[in-house]
Amino acid sequence: MAASEDTVAPSRLDFDAVVVGGGPSGLVAARELATAGARVALIEENSELGGQYYKRRRGQVLAQYGDYRPDGTSLIAQVRHAGVEVFTNRLVWGTSTDRSLLTTSTTSPDAVRFSARAIVVAAGATEHVVPFPGWQLPGVMTPGHAMHLATTDAVRVGNRVLLAGSGPFLLPVACALLASGTEVAAVVEAGRPLRPSLRAAGSLRHPGMLADLARYLTILAKHRVPIIQGARVHEALAQGNGHLGAVAITHGQVTRTFEVDTLATAFGFRPATELLQLLEVDCTVDATLGVPLPVTDAHGATSVPGVYAVGESRGIAGNKAARVRGWLAAAAIRDRLGLPTPSAQQMRAHLRRSARLDAFATLSSELYAHDRRALLQMPDHTMVCRCESVTAGEIRAAARLGWNDRNSVKGATRAGMGLCQGRECAATVSGLVSACTGEPVGCQPARMPVKPIPVSAAMALEEEIA
Amino acid sequence: MTTTDIVVIGGGILGASTAYQLARAGHRVTVLERGAPNREGSGTTAGNLHIQGIHTRRPGQAVAADNLRFLPLQRTASTLWSQLPDELDADLELTRNGGFMVAETPEQVQELHQKFDLETQLGLTCEIVSGDEARRRMPALSETVIAAEWCAEDGYANPLLVTPAYLGAARRYGAQVEAFSPVTGIEHDGGAYVVRSGHREWSAGVVIDTAGPWIADVAALAGIRLDMSPVAIQMHITTRMPLGTLTCLVQHIGAGMSVKQVGAGNILIGGGWPAEAFRAHGRSRVATDSISGNLHQAAAVLPLLRDLRLLRTWAGPLAATPDEMPVIGEVPSSPGFFVAGGTYAFTLAPLWGLVLRDLVEGNSPLEPVADLGVDRLVLDAVAHQR
Numbered sequence: 080m081a082a083s084e085d086t087v088a089p090s091r092l093d094f095d096a097v098v099v100g101g102g103p104s105g106l107v108a109a110r111e112l113a114t115a116g117a118r119v120a121l122i123e124e125n126s127e128l129g130g131q132y133y134k135r136r137r138g139q140v141l142a143q144y145g146d147y148r149p150d151g152t153s154l155i156a157q158v159r160h161a162g163v164e165v166f167t168n169r170l171v172w173g174t175s176t177d178r179s180l181l182t183t184s185t186t187s188p189d190a191v192r193f194s195a196r197a198i199v200v201a202a203g204a205t206e207h208v209v210p211f212p213g214w215q216l217p218g219v220m221t222p223g224h225a226m227h228l229a230t231t232d233a234v235r236v237g238n239r240v241l242l243a244g245s246g247p248f249l250l251p252v253a254c255a256l257l258a259s260g261t262e263v264a265a266v267v268e269a270g271r272p273l274r275p276s277l278r279a280a281g282s283l284r285h286p287g288m289l290a291d292l293a294r295y296l297t298i299l300a301k302h303r304v305p306i307i308q309g310a311r312v313h314e315a316l317a318q319g320n321g322h323l324g325a326v327a328i329t330h331g332q333v334t335r336t337f338e339v340d341t342l343a344t345a346f347g348f349r350p351a352t353e354l355l356q357l358l359e360v361d362c363t364v365d366a367t368l369g370v371p372l373p374v375t376d377a378h379g380a381t382s383v384p385g386v387y388a389v390g391e392s393r394g395i396a397g398n399k400a401a402r403v404r405g406w407l408a409a410a411a412i413r414d415r416l417g418l419p420t421p422s423a424q425q426m427r428a429h430l431r432r433s434a435r436l437d438a439f440a441t442l443s444s445e446l447y448a449h450d451r452r453a454l455l456q457m458p459d460h461t462m463v464c465r466c467e468s469v470t471a472g473e474i475r476a477a478a479r480l481g482w483n484d485r486n487s488v489k490g491a492t493r494a495g496m497g498l499c500q501g502r503e504c505a506a507t508v509s510g511l512v513s514a515c516t517g518e519p520v521g522c523q524p525a526r527m528p529v530k531p532i533p534v535s536a537a538m539a540l541e542e543e544i545a
Numbered sequence: 546m547t548t549t550d551i552v553v554i555g556g557g558i559l560g561a562s563t564a565y566q567l568a569r570a571g572h573r574v575t576v577l578e579r580g581a582p583n584r585e586g587s588g589t590t591a592g593n594l595h596i597q598g599i600h601t602r603r604p605g606q607a608v609a610a611d612n613l614r615f616l617p618l619q620r621t622a623s624t625l626w627s628q629l630p631d632e633l634d635a636d637l638e639l640t641r642n643g644g645f646m647v648a649e650t651p652e653q654v655q656e657l658h659q660k661f662d663l664e665t666q667l668g669l670t671c672e673i674v675s676g677d678e679a680r681r682r683m684p685a686l687s688e689t690v691i692a693a694e695w696c697a698e699d700g701y702a703n704p705l706l707v708t709p710a711y712l713g714a715a716r717r718y719g720a721q722v723e724a725f726s727p728v729t730g731i732e733h734d735g736g737a738y739v740v741r742s743g744h745r746e747w748s749a750g751v752v753i754d755t756a757g758p759w760i761a762d763v764a765a766l767a768g769i770r771l772d773m774s775p776v777a778i779q780m781h782i783t784t785r786m787p788l789g790t791l792t793c794l795v796q797h798i799g800a801g802m803s804v805k806q807v808g809a810g811n812i813l814i815g816g817g818w819p820a821e822a823f824r825a826h827g828r829s830r831v832a833t834d835s836i837s838g839n840l841h842q843a844a845a846v847l848p849l850l851r852d853l854r855l856l857r858t859w860a861g862p863l864a865a866t867p868d869e870m871p872v873i874g875e876v877p878s879s880p881g882f883f884v885a886g887g888t889y890a891f892t893l894a895p896l897w898g899l900v901l902r903d904l905v906e907g908n909s910p911l912e913p914v915a916d917l918g919v920d921r922l923v924l925d926a927v928a929h930q931r
Binding site: 467500531536 | 556578580581582583584588705709712722724725781783784785809821828830831832833834836837838840841844850851852853854855856857858859
């Protein structure tokens with residue numbers, strides 16, 4: 080990757096379309112737009128394109144272990160070949176009232192504003208973590224992080240790992256950990272997705288997905304990794320040295336303890352919608368996740384003309400859906416920009432495929448359904464906001480005062496006001512407040528900067544004006 | 546219909562302080578707040594305690610505030626703030642470690658001296674020091690500072706804690722706090738006001754309008770037309786730094802700037818820079834130009850800010866009056882209907898609570914406020930004068 084991608088001389092750039100996020104959906108959207116003749120900028124916060132799904136191996140790891148997910152490599156090559164102007168190591172941290180995007184280099188603070196006739200938000204997702212006592216111990220991580228270590232970095236996450244939480248992602252992570260030579264003690268799944276049911280029969284309509292599932296289950300069976308369904312982590316316990324030593328799970332009325340040095344846990348993913356919120360698109364609240372979800376049409380068009388949500392930012396549906404969504408948004412934008420559009424037949428095929436993948440996502444979330452309220456019954460001493468050290472009990476006490484709502488609980492307790500800006504705890508705070516007040520689940524609104532930036536980067540905005 | 550003595554409309558710091566003083570004095574008080582308390586100007590403000598004379602022109606401000614009139618009020622408020630944590634039995638993160646107001650040009654130094662003379666006349670103890678002496682006391686100050694005024698009584702408190710503490714104390718004295726209760730109607734029914742929120746009604750002899758930027762909207766429900774000019778301003782906060790990174794509040798005589806390190810360690814940077822247009826519903830947007838403007842201004846005086854990380858920005862409303870002076874008193878045409886608001890309400894809140902108590906009880910207030918009355922903002926009277 081050329082170093083020049085990190086440094087941009089002009090402080091105001093204008094394109095036909097700007098795509099924010101270089102994961103599967105952003106890559107496809109950028110490629111489709113550029114191929115049709117649009118001037119496209121693709122902005123990626125990390126040093127490499129690919130996003131979480133198509134993470135790149137580098138250097139010695141690449142040389143020794145080979146390419147990871149080669150279809151990502153070819154997609155990235157297509158994007159570059161199509162003439163997309165790629166800006167890596169660049170964070171979109173805010174928006175102006177003229178709807179330009181405020182960015183800074185993540186390596187040397189600067190300020191570059193991007194304006195465009197179409198903005199495609201492909202910001203991906205965050206893992207949905209629900210706190211429990213001991214979740215802040217060293218040795219506790221998310222499945223996504225464990226996956227990254229095992230695949231992209233090819234390092235062993237720990238000696239013995241417990242995977243817990245919920246969702247189809249736990250299974251490929253377990254397989255990747257086994258492949259990296261790590262022992263997997265068990266997969267603890269809160270739902271009961273593998274129980275035969277009428278709903279499960281619905282998955283017969285998605286043979287490709289079933290084949291993936293069968294492959295994962297075969298690998299886990301071969302390594303004798305038990306899948307414990309309808310169970311959840313109750314507490315993570317420290318060893319004498321302060322590191323994780325054991326994990327207690329609740330399975331019905333029974334408590335079981337696993338001696339492990341690593342726990343990878345999350346309950347699937349939450350859409351990253353901060354930028355969409357700052358662009359003031361209409362959102363609904365996903366009451367299950369406690370996050371705002373953009374209201375879009377089938378192409379990802381939001382309520383703000385020219386602003387599109389694609390990939391996981393539009394709602395969790397996985398990598399395949401992300402690619403189709405990127406394609407569909409590009410098709411609509413090509414029309415908007417007066418560029419050649421795909422054939423009606425192609426359009427119908429992609430819309431059908433998108434609808435089918437969305438249906439699978441819905442089916443999947445139904446299959447993995449579990450009692451989310453039980454997750455929010457963690458003991459009062461549980462640290463919920465790790466940045467500001469706020470416990471579940473303090474959040475409940477503020478909610479029970481009688482005059483606080485979701486947002487004033489944040490003000491009253493500082494929960495969500497720390498370095499991670501609520502990415503870790505905000506959804507849990509929303510759920511806890513709702514459980515105490517009986518009010519509908521709210522959300523912590525996004526504030527600029529989307530992620531902390533150097534003060535000098537914000538100051539650079541003015542140097543540009545001068 | 547619930548019968549009470551006093552209905553306070555607005556659960557910000559002024560409403561909370563007033564409810565506390567009146568409930569403590571034995572009155573039956575109900576506070577009606579349209580949303581959650583402390584969520585607007587009172588909770589989004591910087592939380593400064595301005596005891597030395599203020600910088601009278603925040604960026605974009607058309608009319609300068611009158612320092613001479615403010616100073617005696619600030620002095621009395623200073624004493625009241627010192628007692629507040631004990632009085633409310635709450636940790637307010639009250640910090641009284643003094644404050645600098647810096648000057649970077651000879652003209653600003655001159656203005657500093659004029660302000661100092663005024664403060665001395667009024668009996669406030671301040672000190673003007675050279676740039677070198679200021680840097681000796683606070684090494685974080687830049688070389689561009691050529692003089693500074695020091696006031697040992699300046700400080701700050703955590704605005705997220707003060708209003709809830711007032712409300713908690715008011716509740717202990719029997720006040721009712723009705724959150725999520727927007728006032729939808731106010732009528733005068735012979736002897737008393739009837740205040741409605743949806744289908745609920747309260748009857749009270751006295752109504753106190755402390756609705757901040759919505760003062761005029763609430764007064765309009767009672768048929769009183771007031772001239773207010775609410776604006777939205779913005780704040781900027783860095784990630785946490787070790788305590789002691791900044792040792793006191795730093796302001797500027799010639800520019801909108803207030804910088805300090807709050808109890809949690811974050812550096813809070815404000816100064817009344819304008820956000821985008823004030824929104825009566827929902828949060829106003831932070832203005833990009835004010836982010837860079839405020840940060841440039843602050844970093845010129847405190848260069849270490851450049852190396853910190855900006856964590857969050859937010860906008861909040863300011864219940865400004867057209868003449869930039871506080872408003873407090875009874876509406877002449879509507880006996881029993883009181884209004885309190887205006888800028889610097891955070892600093893003045895402990896005082897305004899007591900003054901409103903005195904006015905409601907028909908006593909002479911702790912500080913004379915007749916010149917800050919409502920009549921100057923009553924629209925029909927203003928039109929008549931014109």
